[in-house]
Amino acid sequence: MKKLSWPPYSDLNLMEDDIAMDSNHYDTFVGEGKSTTSDSEELEELTMEDPPGYSEGMMFPVDDLFQDQIDSEEYFALESMSKRFLNLIKKESTILSVGKQTDKSASIILKEGHNLINLSKDASNKVNIHKFHQEYGDPMFHTFRRKFDGFCIASSQTAGDSLEIILNNIYNHLRPISNGLIILKNSSDFSSNIEKIGFKIIDKHINKVGKYLVSKNDSNKTAIVRCYNKEDNVDASVVFRCDIAKSFREKVDGLQTYSRLDKESGLLFPYNRPTDVFYHMGSVSYPIDIIFINENFKIKKISKNIQPGSLEVFGCHGVKYVLEISGGLSDVLGIKESNSIYIEQGADFDDDLLKIANTIKNSGVDKYIFKRSSVLKSGFYNILNNKIYVINNNENQHSVTQIIKNASLNYESENKIVAFDIDNLFLNNNFKIKLYKHAAPDDDKRIFIGLHNEVFSADKNSFIEVDLSDIVSKGFYEKINSTYSVIPNESMRYSDIDNKERDKALEKICETALDSKKRIVFVSRKNNDRIILENFLEKEIEIKKGLKTSISSDLVRVPEDYGSKDIFKALKEKYSENNIELYSDSLVKSAGIPVPDDIKSKAKHALRYFDRSKDMCDTLIENFNKNLAAYEKVQGNKDVISNSKGKYNQSVKRNSRITKRMLINIKNGIKILNDIKDISTTSEIINIIADSSKASSEAVKEVFDLINILDTDDFINQCTQKTQNSENVIDDLKMALSRAKEYINSDILGILILSE
Incomplete structure (x- = not known):
């Protein structure tokens, strides 16, 4: 088949x-x-x-x-x-x-x-x-x-x-x-x-x-399928409500005619006798696991987390039943080869499960899976973004009050969180998307398939251009989609973007999407639409990499002023986990791993460079204020001020050397930080220090240039303004250097690893 x-x-x-x-x-x-x-x-x-x-x-x-x-x-x-x-x-x-x-x-x-x-x-x-x-x-x-x-x-x-x-x-x-x-x-x-x-x-x-x-x-087309983890069929079982593909046509179509597959659901393919079977994804639009079952109701083989668009063929010898479930659930629920399967055709949940299911539904909870256990406590368990309601075999489940109480209990499993700062990685380059004005499908014109697989005809000369950051914002695409649509291969010219960091992040997203033990989290400072964002990234991966990937993510919104370090702390608090990676500008920060000695050694060198630079900032501010105080004492004595031009020139040369040494030390410190490449914060700190250094250099030059107006009536006034301005700008640089020092002391010389 x-x-x-x-x-x-x-x-x-x-x-x-x-x-x-x-x-x-x-x-x-x-x-x-x-x-x-x-x-x-x-x-x-x-x-x-x-x-x-x-x-x-x-x-x-x-x-x-x-x-x-x-x-x-x-x-x-x-x-x-x-x-x-x-x-x-x-x-x-x-x-x-x-x-x-x-x-x-x-x-x-x-x-x-x-x-x-x-x-x-x-x-x-x-x-x-x-x-x-x-x-x-x-x-x-x-x-x-x-x-x-x-x-x-x-x-x-x-x-x-x-x-x-x-x-x-x-x-x-x-x-x-x-x-x-x-x-x-x-x-x-x-x-x-x-x-x-x-x-x-x-x-x-x-x-x-x-x-x-x-x-x-149609009870003839439904079944309850239980998977038992032990031979005695008592300790732990997972229950699926399944449709049955009985006819030849239904078997050929499979899940291709299902727009979705609930977590607790599956599609069961029964065969009259043990058969050699071959399955492929066809046009199924979501990841699935395929479980092959023999005539003794034992699992022979599991093909896991098969992605949409996969061209592979998945087969098995001597199969009596095939069960298709949501991708990755086999690993999440501990379903393994040699597990026992019990199939009851024409059945629904037993009375206890129906009572629990109806009570939970009335509480407003959906998309969960039932699992029985003699070990785990009753309640909801969140495992790799899957909500599982565990029923303890030793507890009374007949009381509605007890069911509601159990349903209120949530147990978090330890997942690996892989987070992406999408504002920095994908939405910060003013990438333009073409939206084409569409019309009803016309047989005499070319028919296109849009972002959501919508079908339409369009004039490729009639379009508007919109920033990608606008399109993924909440409600934007939904409003204009009745008039304009994205044509993925035409709208998104990714060849215009030469961004290695973006490509690395896409590769990491692909890798994470295929790993059922990891959870993708997108972080943004804007109110974005998660589904639109996932669709765009899936299309970009397909166009650039030739891969069809199904992305399932959380979307976490943070305040506008949050830097990478703030985001990292927020994620640790939200998910109550230490196993977190945060990607921003192609770099990642992970928690809980000791820092290698060579990284610490480099960080200490950077710390010394920034310490020296900060001291030189203080020296410059002190020298400029001394000069201003000296001129204020002789204010009104134009001859004395004019005759001080030689001394002012010597001061300029002396402070110029200090400024040059300060900038060299900052440059050396930045170079070390760039070599360390801490994922979450380094690039942000480097940019702040670089901007502050440039502003300080310009402010210092303005003080030096006062020598050209030394003999004018406006000199004292200009000297006061330029000295105050330089002090303010250099203070900003000192703050940037202090932040870098704090970062090195706490994050690099502390307990966090910073690796590419």
């Missing part, structure tokens, strides 16, 4: 070439709202007007298809059922809507964090944007390239056979456990037609408009 790969987007004219439909044969569409595509070339904040008949939380417009049949009772029932439908859908689900989608209707679903796929009868000017994808075709026959967690349809098509064909087609594209909302422009009861397809009606309200809240529960 070998899986095939779907194309990255659907055939937008799938049905029109093969089936000629009567345009009056069906009408499954609600009224169309304002298009999300603006004709303006300028960037504007898009506004959405509420169509008549909307109330907060109602998903469907009623101003067109149902306007003449809606009264207050219908409004109330529709709103109530819409909210119930959304409450049944898990976060970040993929929902199918059938009919022309208004902005308001779509925004309610998208604001819940879901992905929305809209099937419309005709092509429109709407463009696929972030989390919104539009296809057009006949709902009776259209083939989708994905599985849906829920659906909603508003239709005036109530002919029994046509309605059943539409619902049957939708049913076949749903996951085994899913929900839907059906609204029909008819006062007749269509319950029997709906139930004939296989749906269970949870609730219905029939007046002038029929409203049906339905569920699909």
Whole structure:
């Protein structure tokens, strides 16, 4: 068995070439709202007007298809059922809507964090944007390239056979456990037609408009899979809720039709007899582990953390079952070869687990994995960015109060944090991104795939340029994505950036993403969008390195004035761990490792250079103030001041030598620091000292140049101003040198290693 790969987007004219439909044969569409595509070339904040008949939380417009049949009772029932439908859908689900989608209707679903796929009868000017994808075709026959967690349809098509064909087609594209909302422009009861397809009606309200809240529960396509770490099947087990790929088509498609895979979920491939199997990623867009299981229900082989875009083939001999789970979970949960597997098809969590799951869900927690243990205490464990709810086999789990108490307990595991200062590494070079004005996909034009795999046509001569730092800022790309899109290969000309530090950081991100024992943390002083940032870095890695990488990260925001040392301390406090690396300008600081003696020796030399420089700063300030005091004593005696030109010249030469020695010592100290290359702070300190040295040199020169106006009436006034200015600037240099000394004493001569 070998899986095939779907194309990255659907055939937008799938049905029109093969089936000629009567345009009056069906009408499954609600009224169309304002298009999300603006004709303006300028960037504007898009506004959405509420169509008549909307109330907060109602998903469907009623101003067109149902306007003449809606009264207050219908409004109330529709709103109530819409909210119930959304409450049944898990976060970040993929929902199918059938009919022309208004902005308001779509925004309610998208604001819940879901992905929305809209099937419309005709092509429109709407463009696929972030989390919104539009296809057009006949709902009776259209083939989708994905599985849906829920659906909603508003239709005036109530002919029994046509309605059943539409619902049957939708049913076949749903996951085994899913929900839907059906609204029909008819006062007749269509319950029997709906139930004939296989749906269970949870609730219905029939007046002038029929409203049906339905569920699909195909237990033949679900299973509970338990993995046991010991032969006695008692000590520790991990539980997965799985869909089953039974048919040949389902096995070929695999996870390619799943837009996401929950942490507690998996996809199970059963075979009638031990089989030699071969698997590959195809178009799966997230990392997975593939677990091969023999006929004795033992794990034979695990292919771990396979990344999207991988061209490798993963096979095994004599396999009875294959289980695909989220990438890296095998290592996180301790699943190993030779572990025992228990598979119960058609089952759900047992009563205890269901009670715990429902209680935790009502507490607002999602995306967690169940694990039983006789050793660990009950509660949540955060392991490598995975939330695991451990159930202690010896504790009572029947009390809701006890479940809530256990769920409030959080245990942090010891992870390795690899952090990146993205402001310094990626967003500090005014890198411009081209955003192209897009239109609905047109078969006569070239079709592009955008940053979020949105599909559109675009004129490559119609674009705007925006800083990358603006695009990754919170809300920016979401606002303009209805009019402009990124075309990765066209928009991002990384060849324009000759930045070795950036490339080194990208390599480190790739390395870390592949290591399930490490956790990526991005640090920024701005309010950035983590998903947009991850997508851009994934595309940059793909374009520059030819690698497809799936990045999963934390995004930590720090104050504007935070330097690398401040960030490092903040990360240690936030993650309560010592095993932290911070990358900034290609350098890294790690905690808890002794400093080598040769590094300490170099640091001591730098310390002496900075000590000497600081002493010379004091000497210069003292000399300048002595000169000023001497001239103030003879202020008004122009002849005495004019005759002091020779002495002033000698003072200039003497202080010039001091200044030169000071700058040489600073240069030598900087050179040593540059050789040490402490990752988090050195470059920052070097820049501060260099800037302060330059400013001090210029201020000192202004004092020296006063010799040219020695015989003017303004000399004393200028001498006072220039001396005071030089003292202030040299004081700043002294502060920079003091900071460097403190840094060397505490970080280099202390307990921290500073290495490249």
